[in-house]
Amino acid sequence: MIERDRPPQAPVDIAVIGAGVVGCAVARRFTLDGARVCVLEKAVDILDGASKGNSGILHTGFDAPVGSLEQRCIADGYAEYMEIRDRLGLPLLETGALVVAWTEAEEARLPALLDQARANGVADARLLDKAAIKAREPHLADGARAAILVPREYVIDPWAAPTAYMMQALTNGAHLMRGAGVTAGAFDGDLWRIETDAGPVLARAVINCAGLFGDRIDAMLLGDSHFTIRPRKGQFVVFDKAATALVSGIVLPTPSATTKGVVVCRTAYGNVLVGPTAEEQESRTDAATDRETLRMLIDKAATIVPALADQPVTAAYAGLRPASEEKDYRVRVEADRRYITLGGIRSTGLSAALGLARHAADLHATFAASTVPLSEPHWPRAPRLAEHAPRDWAEADNGGILCHCELVTRREVAAALTGPLAARGLGGLKRRTRVTMGRCQGFYCSAALADVTAGRLDPPMALPDRADD
Amino acid sequence: MTEASLKDGAVEDVAVAIVGGGPAGLAAATRLAEQGIRDLVLLEREEEAGGIPRHCGHYPFGLREMQRLLRGPDYARRLAARARAAGVDIRTRTSVVRLGPGPHPTLDLTTPEGATRLRAERVLLATGVRETSRAARLIGGGRMRGVVSTGALQSMIYLKGLVPFRRPVVLGTELVSFSSLMTCRHAGARPVAMVEPGTRITARSFARALPALMGIPVHLETTVEAIHGTDRVEGVTLAGPDGARREIDCDGVIVSGAFTPEASLARLGGFAIDAGGGGPVIDQYGRMSDPAYYAAGNLLRPVETAGWSWREGLTVADALAADLRGGPPPPPTIRLSVTGDALRFVTPSRLSLDGPAPAFDAVQLRAARAARGLLTARAGSRILWTGRLDTLPERRILAPIAPLLAAGPGAEITFALEEGRETS
Ligand SMILES: Cc1cc2nc3c(=O)[nH]c(=O)nc-3n(C[C@H](O)[C@H](O)[C@H](O)COP(=O)(O)OP(=O)(O)OC[C@H]3O[C@@H](n4cnc5c(N)ncnc54)[C@H](O)[C@@H]3O)c2cc1C
Ligand SMILES: Cc1cc2nc3c(=O)[nH]c(=O)nc-3n(C[C@H](O)[C@H](O)[C@H](O)COP(=O)(O)OP(=O)(O)OC[C@H]3O[C@@H](n4cnc5c(N)ncnc54)[C@H](O)[C@@H]3O)c2cc1C
Numbered sequence: 001m002i003e004r005d006r007p008p009q010a011p012v013d014i015a016v017i018g019a020g021v022v023g024c025a026v027a028r029r030f031t032l033d034g035a036r037v038c039v040l041e042k043a044v045d046i047l048d049g050a051s052k053g054n055s056g057i058l059h060t061g062f063d064a065p066v067g068s069l070e071q072r073c074i075a076d077g078y079a080e081y082m083e084i085r086d087r088l089g090l091p092l093l094e095t096g097a098l099v100v101a102w103t104e105a106e107e108a109r110l111p112a113l114l115d116q117a118r119a120n121g122v123a124d125a126r127l128l129d130k131a132a133i134k135a136r137e138p139h140l141a142d143g144a145r146a147a148i149l150v151p152r153e154y155v156i157d158p159w160a161a162p163t164a165y166m167m168q169a170l171t172n173g174a175h176l177m178r179g180a181g182v183t184a185g186a187f188d189g190d191l192w193r194i195e196t197d198a199g200p201v202l203a204r205a206v207i208n209c210a211g212l213f214g215d216r217i218d219a220m221l222l223g224d225s226h227f228t229i230r231p232r233k234g235q236f237v238v239f240d241k242a243a244t245a246l247v248s249g250i251v252l253p254t255p256s257a258t259t260k261g262v263v264v265c266r267t268a269y270g271n272v273l274v275g276p277t278a279e280e281q282e283s284r285t286d287a288a289t290d291r292e293t294l295r296m297l298i299d300k301a302a303t304i305v306p307a308l309a310d311q312p313v314t315a316a317y318a319g320l321r322p323a324s325e326e327k328d329y330r331v332r333v334e335a336d337r338r339y340i341t342l343g344g345i346r347s348t349g350l351s352a353a354l355g356l357a358r359h360a361a362d363l364h365a366t367f368a369a370s371t372v373p374l375s376e377p378h379w380p381r382a383p384r385l386a387e388h389a390p391r392d393w394a395e396a397d398n399g400g401i402l403c404h405c406e407l408v409t410r411r412e413v414a415a416a417l418t419g420p421l422a423a424r425g426l427g428g429l430k431r432r433t434r435v436t437m438g439r440c441q442g443f444y445c446s447a448a449l450a451d452v453t454a455g456r457l458d459p460p461m462a463l464p465d466r467a468d469d
Numbered sequence: 470m471t472e473a474s475l476k477d478g479a480v481e482d483v484a485v486a487i488v489g490g491g492p493a494g495l496a497a498a499t500r501l502a503e504q505g506i507r508d509l510v511l512l513e514r515e516e517e518a519g520g521i522p523r524h525c526g527h528y529p530f531g532l533r534e535m536q537r538l539l540r541g542p543d544y545a546r547r548l549a550a551r552a553r554a555a556g557v558d559i560r561t562r563t564s565v566v567r568l569g570p571g572p573h574p575t576l577d578l579t580t581p582e583g584a585t586r587l588r589a590e591r592v593l594l595a596t597g598v599r600e601t602s603r604a605a606r607l608i609g610g611g612r613m614r615g616v617v618s619t620g621a622l623q624s625m626i627y628l629k630g631l632v633p634f635r636r637p638v639v640l641g642t643e644l645v646s647f648s649s650l651m652t653c654r655h656a657g658a659r660p661v662a663m664v665e666p667g668t669r670i671t672a673r674s675f676a677r678a679l680p681a682l683m684g685i686p687v688h689l690e691t692t693v694e695a696i697h698g699t700d701r702v703e704g705v706t707l708a709g710p711d712g713a714r715r716e717i718d719c720d721g722v723i724v725s726g727a728f729t730p731e732a733s734l735a736r737l738g739g740f741a742i743d744a745g746g747g748g749p750v751i752d753q754y755g756r757m758s759d760p761a762y763y764a765a766g767n768l769l770r771p772v773e774t775a776g777w778s779w780r781e782g783l784t785v786a787d788a789l790a791a792d793l794r795g796g797p798p799p800p801p802t803i804r805l806s807v808t809g810d811a812l813r814f815v816t817p818s819r820l821s822l823d824g825p826a827p828a829f830d831a832v833q834l835r836a837a838r839a840a841r842g843l844l845t846a847r848a849g850s851r852i853l854w855t856g857r858l859d860t861l862p863e864r865r866i867l868a869p870i871a872p873l874l875a876a877g878p879g880a881e882i883t884f885a886l887e888e889g890r891e892t893s
Contacts, residue, residue, distance in 0.1 A: 238604075242736040288695065290609035310744055312729070312736075313605045317612065393566070394584040400562045401579060404514055405733070407566060426614065439733060441602035446617060447524075447624030450631045459614050459700045462631035 003044065003424055003458060004179035004198035012036040012175065013371065014364075015194055015203035017182050017217055019046035021353045022342055023209035024162040025077075027169035027176075029357035030207075030364075034371035037174040038203065039166070040196050042181030042213075044458050045428030046166055047159060049211040050349065052427065053236070053287060053319025055276060056158040056267055058092070059351040062117035062125055062150050063099075063255055068328050069359070071120050074348055076355030081156070084354075087379045088164040090157065091268055091386030095249030097153035098128070098137060100144045100304075106254035107145045113254070114148055125150045139246040139305050153250055157268040157385050158350055159431040163421065164382035165353070170420045171378040177201070178424065182210075185221045187337045194221075205338040205368060207360055211322045212284040214330070214343035222337065227330040227344055232323040234276025235289050237297045238315040239308060240439050241387070243272040246307050260347065262297065264304050269406070269434060270387025271314055274301035278321075287318040314439045321346045331359070335367035383416065383432050402452070403445045405438025410452070417456050426457050484508035484793065486576055486589035488565045488734070491520020492775045493766025494595035495548045495557075496534075496782030497789075502555040504790050510587070511557055512578065514564035518552070519545025520597055522775050524623040527651050533776035542627065544775070568592065568738035571761025591761055591789055594735060594749065595782065598767040600645070601727040603696075608640075608724070610695035615702035615721040619649040622723060626656045634721025638705050639663045639685075640693050643726035643863050647676035650683060653723075661719050663687045664707060669839055671726070671863050696722055726863075728771030735764075745807060745814030746770040746835070752801040752819040753827035753870055755785035760797055763789050770816050770833060773865065784828040791825050798824030802878040805832060811840040811886040813862075820870065822878055827870065834866040834884060842888035844868065848876035858886060 014030045016023050019041035027039045043049070058081060061074030085092060101107040110127065117125035128147045133140060136149070170176055180198035185206070194201045210217040218225035244266055253261035259278045267273055274297050294316050302309035323346040324330050330344035340363050342356055349356075384391055392398050392409045399410030416423045416432035423429040426436070435449055436442040442449070450461035484506055487494045490513030498511045517523060522530055525541030532538065535547065552559060560580075567577035576587045600618040615634050617625070625631040635658050639646050642665040653660050663680055668690055670677050680687050690710035697704045697716075704718045730748040741750035741758035748769045755763045765785035766778035773781075792798065801819035813835045834844070841859040845852055846868060854872045868884070876882055 240733065240736070242733070245739075285699075286611065288609060288611045290695065291607045294607040294609070312747075313607070315602075315604045316607065393564075393579040396583040398579075398581060398583065400581040401514060401564050404564060407564070407579065427612075439602070439605075440599055440731075441604055441618075443599045443602065443618045443620045444624075446621035446633075447629045447631065450625055450633070451629045454631075461614060462625060462629075462633050463635070465632070 005177040007177060007196070007199040007201045008038050008175045011191055011202035011204065012038040013204050014038070015040060015192060015201055015206050017206065017208050018049070018210040019166065019176065020049050020051035020209060020211045021047070021162040021349050022211065022345055022356055024165040024169070025353035025357040026207055026209055026342070026360055027174050028165040029361050031169040031172045031174045032374055032377050033361055034373050037169060038201055039169070039174065039176045040180045040182055040194065040201060041176070041178050042197070044178055044424040046178070046421070047162055047431055048427065050320055050322050051158070051162060051211070052431070053234070053317050054158050054350055055263060055265065055273065056155055056350070057250060057265065058154045058156045059348055060122045060150060060152050061120050061348070061351070062122040063113065063260070064120060064348070065327065066116060066119045069331060070328050070348060070352065073329065073352035073355035073359055075121060076358055077352040080354040080358070081161070088168065089381035089384060090161050090164055091389050093155035093266060093268055093386070093388060095153070095155050095266060096149060096151045097250035097252055098133065099148040099150065099252045099254055100133070101146050101254045102143055104145070109254055110146060110148055117148070117150065122150060122152070124152065137248055137251060139307050140251065141304055141306050155250065155266055155268055156350070160382040160385050161350070162353070163432060164380065167380040167382070167421055168378065171380045172374055176420070182217060182220070192338070205364060206340070208339070208341040208343065211345065212320055214322060214341060218332070218341055218343070222334060222339065226332055227324040227326070229284065229344070230323050230325065231281050231284050232321040233279040233281055233287065233318050234321060235293050235297065235318040236273050236275030236316065237294055237301070237313055238267070239272040239311040240314045241270045243308060243311040244270060246305050246311070247272045251304055262300050264301055268386045269437065272308070274298070276319065284320065287320050289316045289318050312439060315437060315441065329356070333363050333366070338367060340364060383412065385434055402448055403435040403438065405440050405444070406434040408433045408435045413452060417453065424456070424458055426461060429453065429457065480575060480586045480588045482588050483510050484590045485593065485789065486587055487511045487593045487595060489513065489520070489595035489597060490518030490549065490559060491595060491597050491766060492522065492548060492779040493782035494520070494593070495552045496779040497593055497595060497765055497786035498557040499552045499555045500783050500786035501790055502552070502557045506790060506793065507556065509557060511552065511559045512563045512565055513559060513561045516561055518549040518559050518561060521620065524620070524627045525648065526623065526627040526655060527648060530775055534779050565734060568734050568762070571759045574761050591763065591793060593785065593789060594762060594764045594768055595766045596731040596734065596768045598728040598730050598772050600725060601729050603724045606724065606727065608693050608696060610697055611699070613696070613698040613701050615698070616696060617721065617723060619645045619652070619723060619725040622649060623652050626652055632656045632658060634658060634702070636661050636719050637721035637723050638693070638717060638719045639723045639725055641665065641725035641727065642670040642672055642687065644672045644676060646725040647672055647679050649723045649725050650679055650685065654683065660685050662717055664691045664693055665689050666692045667839065667862070669861065671861055693722065730768045730771060732768060743814055743816060743818055746816055748816060750819060751817045752821050753817050753829045754788040754792070754798050754821070754824070755781070755828045756798070760800070770814065770835065772863070781828070788828040795825065803873070803876055803880045803882060805873070805882045805884065807834065807884045809885050811836055811838065811888060812884060813837045815884055820873060822874060829870065831867040831869050832873070834868065836860045836862055836864070836866065838862060840886055840888060842886050843890040843892065844884060844886050846873060846882050846884050848880040848882050851876070853882065857891060
């Protein structure tokens with residue numbers, strides 16, 4: 001049975017629909033600005049949509065369209081991440097990125113890309129010659145002709161960051177309802193009454209952060225939508241941790257007009273990934289992988305870093321981009337109805353979320369009275385999941401290791417199962433602790449994990465009735 | 470080791486550290502202790518020593534080691550009890566997280582009390598094998614509950630009394646796939662099908678009768694293309710011999726067999742790994758590319774029985790003890806490899822000349838598929854050894870080491886299978 005949270009007693013200032021990375025950042029922003037916020041999330045856990053499977057890159061926006069809203073939000077989001085990350089305990093793997101030209105045609109496009117980076121304020125991007133490329137990425141395939149180095153493209157933890165944003169919202173008074181899919185709503189000129197699977201919520205304003213369902217929410221609540229979500233799947237293959245000896249940072253292809261292309265990069269969890277693909281599809285929920293594509297990605301990885309061909313595969317996953325008919329974000333403001341849509345946050349939402357949240361606050365200020373920012377907000381610490389930073393297993397009283405491959409302690413699992421943001425699904429527990437994400441994919445720890453999570457997860461890892469012995 | 474020394478960050482010194490307390494590690498520890506090497510620790514990350522047999526609730530274990538017929542858990546307990554009786558310091562809930570380089574390697578450990586370090590003269594790795602995950606086999610579909618390995622299934626059922634599903638499909642026909650049928654039966658689950666990509670059932674004949682007895686259809690030359698379901702498994706797509714696809718309803722998938730050595734520590738430590746078998750590269754003493762390290766048991770290769778792994782623990786322990794007492798054997802100078810698509814690996818794949826008694830008197834090979842013909846070991850054009858072969862992927866293949874040594878220092882010996890050929 002899906003666990004549903006109760007609605008708040010009194011009307012709130014802001015109802016945030018959707019707890020993806022954008023909704024989490026928006027909830028944090030408005031809470032810190034002094035508003036009463038309620039987040040409505042359909043799934044049993046936060047980060048269950050587009051935000052559950054991405055590349056984990058904190059983009060500078062060097063290749064974003066010049067002058068776009070996307071570029072501005074990425075720049076602002078980037079800056080705020082750097083400002084708050086220490087206080088929230090968020091990791092940063094200072095890798096830098098290489099945009100590599102493998103063909104003459106690609107090489108010819110680099111100068112224009114460099115100009116674009118500079119126009120986007122990424123002044124430290126620069127061209128590297130073959131020797132400099134080899135020095136940075138010694139295991140890269142021969143045949144790299146030239147590259148642009150973007151020194152401040154970094155790797156971050158795609159789950160700890162939004163989890164920390166939501167934690168900060170919650171510890172400062174926000175209300176989160178999980179299992180609360182929005183089904184209808186109406187504005188009476190003063191208040192929105194939003195119907196959810198978990199009961200009605202009254203709010204002075206609505207911010208639609210529903211990601212892959214953003215257009216549907218607009219249609220449901222406003223009667224129409226200015227955009228249509230065109231889900232675009234991205235599949236990934238994750239190599240085991242020893243592969244980090246082969247890749248020191250982020251290796252991007254020279255982008256074409258249609259796609260950013262397949263990247264090989266390190267992850268915050270100490271692996272190397274290759275992906276994503278860009279596959280248009282109808283389904284907004286089906287993030288299935290397929291064998292041919294995964295094989296193709298491994299082959300692709302081996303053309304970029306040949307030694308990856310011999311590395312064991314740890315995991316495969318896919319994410320769905322909430323793309324729309326247009327490249328830029330689809331932001332809509334209905335001042336009369338006190339409603340904002342942050343839609344179509346396609347492929348840069350992890351980087352842009354904090355910037356988008358500020359943008360939403362600015363837009364909200366155009367139609368609503370301002371609130372008094374919290375003078376001394378709490379700063380909760382994110383779960384420490386990054387491989388390169390100290391982790392719980394090195395500390396006393398950790399309870400012992402539960403997940404051996406990822407070195408997750410029993411204390412970490414217990415912590416992730418309690419508190420205002422307690423995990424309610426195995427996916428949520430993974431995103432808060434890394435359990436079962438490693439090379440054995442649950443061979444060693446499933447039994448212990450099924451035991452400690454009994455009665456806590458939806459769906460459960462084991463059936464309610466026990467083995468008949 | 471005192472509490473104080475831990476807090477000071479002091480490093481504990483021992484003669485021998487054994488990593489992994491399965492049959493191989495326990496056998497090695499017991500043997501070393503019996504030979505008077507007291508300064509010895511066995512590091513085991515689980516709550517109990519015993520390794521994989523702890524959750525194999527079936528027979529037959531213990532014939533070679535104890536001349537008795539035991540179930541896995543009883544066998545595991547007895548092996549651990551023997552080691553303790555011999556005076557072995559077994560440290561459970563102690564995970565080795567990093568292996569430092571020789572000549573006096575430092576191991577990074579973690580325990581419930583936090584991180585510690587240990588320095589040893591010699592280290593023996595015995596971390597075993599596991600099954601290859603669904604992800605590593607590139608089986609597509611969504612990520613829902615109900616996809617488990619046999620090992621996970623056995624631990625859930627035999628160690629925790631938990632059942633993940635009622636009507637699973639079993640992928641694989643290795644021995645372990647048939648144990649998964651037994652495990653299901655024990656828990657009241659009824660597998661709906663067994664699926665095998667190859668043309669024949671991999672396991673030996675006695676297990677083959679099981680599906681028929683249990684009324685479970687076996688689909689040969691069939692792969693699991695994708696697993697479906699939203700939150701839980703609801704079905705699988707099978708691709709049959711003619712490429713035809715079909716859907717089967719089920720509520721779980723047992724992704725069984727396709728063993729792979731748990732060699733991640735060795736891999737991360739930068740030691741030489743055999744690309745074919747996936748275990749560390751060793752010589753006939755069980756010595757790895759860093760001569761302070763030895764390896765034994767199923768870490769060496771996929772896959773052997775508990776009894777075999779146990780015996781390797783003994784013989785590698787003897788080699789290690791001789792090294793500690795009388796100095797290391799000469800460095801290996803002969804390299805072995807396999808060629809052609811019929812053979813997967815050979816281990817040991819290094820041989821040293823003119824040393825003391827070895828831990829292994831034969832090399833082991835495995836076939837990549839069903840194959841028959843003449844197996845030959847050549848150094849250049851010189852044939853060192855031949856043997857007839859009629860094999861399936863999981864079967865043990867042995868070739869004696871003595872004739873290979875005749876190749877002399879610097880030799881590169883290649884094993885090849887000449888299919889269809891019966892005699893030399
Ligand atoms: C393959 C891939 C790679 C990417 N790589 C990067 C990268 O490296 N760097 C980067 O910055 N970005 C990257 N992105 C982009 C980033 O992941 C997305 O932009 C971001 O996740 C979008 O977040 P969101 O909050 O808008 O949407 P979502 O995460 O989809 O959140 C929307 C939420 O709304 C909920 N919801 C839906 N309908 C309802 C309803 N009716 N009622 C209540 N709740 C509802 C959903 O359950 C969901 O939780 C990548 C994306 C993909 C797919
Ligand atoms: C699912 C499954 C079923 C099997 N069924 C049978 C069967 O029915 N009959 C049979 O004969 N064989 C079976 N086998 C083969 C099995 O590998 C052997 O029986 C035997 O367990 C091998 O012994 P070992 O000591 O090499 O490894 P294992 O028994 O695997 O022991 C390795 C030990 O090392 C420990 N370890 C690993 N890494 C670390 C670390 N970093 N730090 C500390 N400790 C660590 C592990 O916790 C484990 O206890 C099965 C194997 C599997 C995977």
